Amino acid sequence: MTGNDHQPLTVAFDADDTLWHNEDLFQDVQREYEELLSPWADVETVADRLHEIQMTNLPRFGYGVKSFTLSMIEAAVRISGGEVDADRITAIIGYGKRLLDRPVELIDGVEEVLDALGHHRLMVITKGDVHDQLAKVAASGLAERFWRVEVVADKDATVYSELLERHGIDPSRFVMVGNSLRSDVLPVLELGATAVHVPYHVTWRHEEDHDGEDVEVPTLDGLRALPELLRAWDGDGELGPSLSGPAGMGGRYGMHPA
Numbered sequence: 728m729t730g731n732d733h734q735p736l737t738v739a740f741d742a743d744d745t746l747w748h749n750e751d752l753f754q755d756v757q758r759e760y761e762e763l764l765s766p767w768a769d770v771e772t773v774a775d776r777l778h779e780i781q782m783t784n785l786p787r788f789g790y791g792v793k794s795f796t797l798s799m800i801e802a803a804v805r806i807s808g809g810e811v812d813a814d815r816i817t818a819i820i821g822y823g824k825r826l827l828d829r830p831v832e833l834i835d836g837v838e839e840v841l842d843a844l845g846h847h848r849l850m851v852i853t854k855g856d857v858h859d860q861l862a863k864v865a866a867s868g869l870a871e872r873f874w875r876v877e878v879v880a881d882k883d884a885t886v887y888s889e890l891l892e893r894h895g896i897d898p899s900r901f902v903m904v905g906n907s908l909r910s911d912v913l914p915v916l917e918l919g920a921t922a923v924h925v926p927y928h929v930t931w932r933h934e935e936d937h938d939g940e941d942v943e944v945p946t947l948d949g950l951r952a953l954p955e956l957l958r959a960w961d962g963d964g965e966l967g968p969s970l971s972g973p974a975g976m977g978g979r980y981g982m983h984p985a
């Protein structure tokens with residue numbers, strides 16, 4: 728294939744903690760929750776029990792705030808041995824509503840990066856609750872910049888493969904950008920497509936659960952460095968870190984885990 732007959736580049740973004748802030752408020756809420764249950768257990772026990780119940784519930788409830796809220800309630804009942812009172816349950820339901828009602832706060836540089844990449848086909852691929860995620864896309868003011876918005880139940884290699892197939896995207900012309908190695912990077916690399924890791928300052932425990940510590944993936948300090956990286960890759964019609972490298976990237980580009 729020469730540079731001229733390439734499919735346009737499709738650049739897909741994760742949403743939570745990539746386009747807008749998310750996990751920071753989950754962690755704030757969890758701290759309040761741990762305090763709420765402090766009459767029955769210490770912080771670490773509450774965190775462990777909640778995580779365990781969330782993971783058990785995941786296949787039933789899927790990802791998202793509503794699922795998290797139900798797991799918080801279930802964990803509260805169990806941790807307290809059935810003693811948790813209606814005021815505390817009401818407080819927990821309030822945590823869920825606070826998460827759902829959070830105004831969308833874009834991550835620094837998102838709009839200018841999307842502007843700079845506007846000549847590519849831009850996508851959102853996010854997992855979680857469809858209603859909540861679509862509401863956030865609508866509230867973000869970014870919706871019309873995207874060629875496609877996909878809310879999926881999970882982000883594994885099978886799901887990505889089906890998405891690329893459905894939209895007729897050549898994996899060699901697909902770049903996924905996101906904060907999670909587990910969800911945004913590893914399954915994409917498995918398909919022979921390209922991924923860019925842009926870490927967020929905090930990560931949900933579940934997203935840390937993967938075997939990809941040693942994977943070599945371009946890692947950016949922030950989204951603002953993305954257009955330059957894509958230009959460097961796309962200049963000769965090929966994608967991938969093997970064709971470029973840290974040289975000349977002004978120190979904003981690195982290979983995870985470096």
Ligand SMILES: [Mg+2]
Nearest residue numbers: 741743744906
């Ligand atoms: Mg994310």
